Amino acid sequence: MNDIQAFITVARERSFTRAAALLGVSPSALSHTMRNLEERIGVRLLARTTRNVAPTEAGEKLLLSVAPLFEQINSEIERIAELRDTPAGNIRITCSDNAAEDLLRPMLPAFLAQYPDISIEICIDYGFTNIVSERFDAGIRLGESISKDMIAVRMGPDWRLAVVGTPEYFQANPAPLTPQDLARHRCINIRHSPAGSVYAWEFEKEGRKLNIRVNGPLISNSILHVMNGALDGIGLAYVPDSMAQPHIEAGRLVEVLSDWSPMFEGFHLYYPNRRNTSSAFAAFVDAVRYRGKIR
Template sequence: MAHTRVDDLQAFLAVARDRSFTKAAARLGVTPSALSHTVRALEERLGVRLLARTTRNVAPTEAGERLMRSVAPLFDQIAAEVEALGELRDKPAGTIRITCTDDTIELYLRPMLSGFLKRYPDITLEVFVDNGFTNIVEERFDAGIRLGEAISKDMIAVRISPDWRLAVVGAPAYLERCSPPRTPHELTEHACINIRHRPSGAIYAWEFEKDGQAFTVKCEGQLVFNSIVHVLNAAVDGIGVAYVPEALAAPYLADGRLKEILSDWCPYFQGFHLYYPNRRQTSPAFSAFVEALRYR
């Protein structure tokens, strides 16, 4: 073990985390064959097999899992300490990786981005659109954005929005052509524009509430997106009715391109929160980003 290099351990961790030589090699800036050779040499020196390889998959063996559990936190701590040295700089610096949905970008990130980036020219933001429930620890994101009620208790959550509601909307031309529904149950007779958050997930069932009774309606239609922005655009184009964040539809409601229906049935939801692991060592750059997003 005395002859095991730090670079070899980092190479192993990259492959074990990504479960792919190709992905890990791209992230490390080496070729897959060179990375494979490095890991095999490490296995030979240790005398144990660390990765189980098939033609399609790569996964840690029992020994590999044990090495990951013991070594990975140490490398994470080193990275955090190095990043924390940014406190000695005049300005916060570094890269912040965020995962969130497209509507949260439009509503909460986009309004602050220009001013934030001008104020902190040494900070780089990487924003990944993902409508699923990404594990930010496994995927190595610094933080994510979700509804407060969907965040696990082992995370720190910072509110970035007020409570909000969805609105059922349709273009005037569509609502003239098809009589507006009087209750959510009548939506089954309409062309509804739906969203499926993940390929393997179900189509979102529209949530309503009346007199304290909550219920859902499974709406049908010819269009299904995984982006709420495109759902909204299809409604503006008169293809059907959509259930979208009220704030996102507000400009179209104001200029008459959309009309809201069934407003008395649409409940409020808990606001969006920026969340991150409670063991994370917050850098000056990340702290500045949190404060810029914090709801006041």
């Protein structure tokens, strides 16, 4: 049974190195285990090359048939574990780095101190990750982008984006008065996923909406690096106001076009259903739930 569980891990990860790290064994030992399993069964389960490993047709059939059974066993064991006095377990979350910084970082110290048997795994990702297929417990997104078949729990207030640059930048360049003026400025772009397009800056004023594509010397998939680019004087950045405000108050950044900045629905924690919610996950949801006023 342990060997089959190891096979499931290798088949899913398609890498002896990654699977070995998850299982806590060496890649060579794991490869030896797989060869012994194939010899006992009498069928080749994995196709190996110098760089890749993938299940054969027989391996794919075995994976599809037995993996759900192991998941059911693990689920039942977790349910039994719920009978213990304190919540325990690992919670996997996918989110952007600014959501992790603004929403998770402030609450984690107290939460993990209160629940020492709970561990939190945070995966930074700007793409629209499928939390079910990637085996995440939940994700964090803006409320407007969450599928209707998901349960969504608000984590923070509505917010807006702010166009910011350093005082030195604006000493050398006139401040834009309209979004169209950004065409004459160096702007720092963000591309949320490697295959996606560069984000078009969204503006709104008195019911008029504009999507402006800007150009500049730097593109990142992380809003933190976009912010750092603005702080370093590379150009203008369009970042959440909560990130920019401390730097604005300290005089490191100056905001422009504030009357054009639209409001966005706050971040939400989202997950598939409540039927398999563990006490650890329930405690986490309660800890991140937004209890303030919505702007």
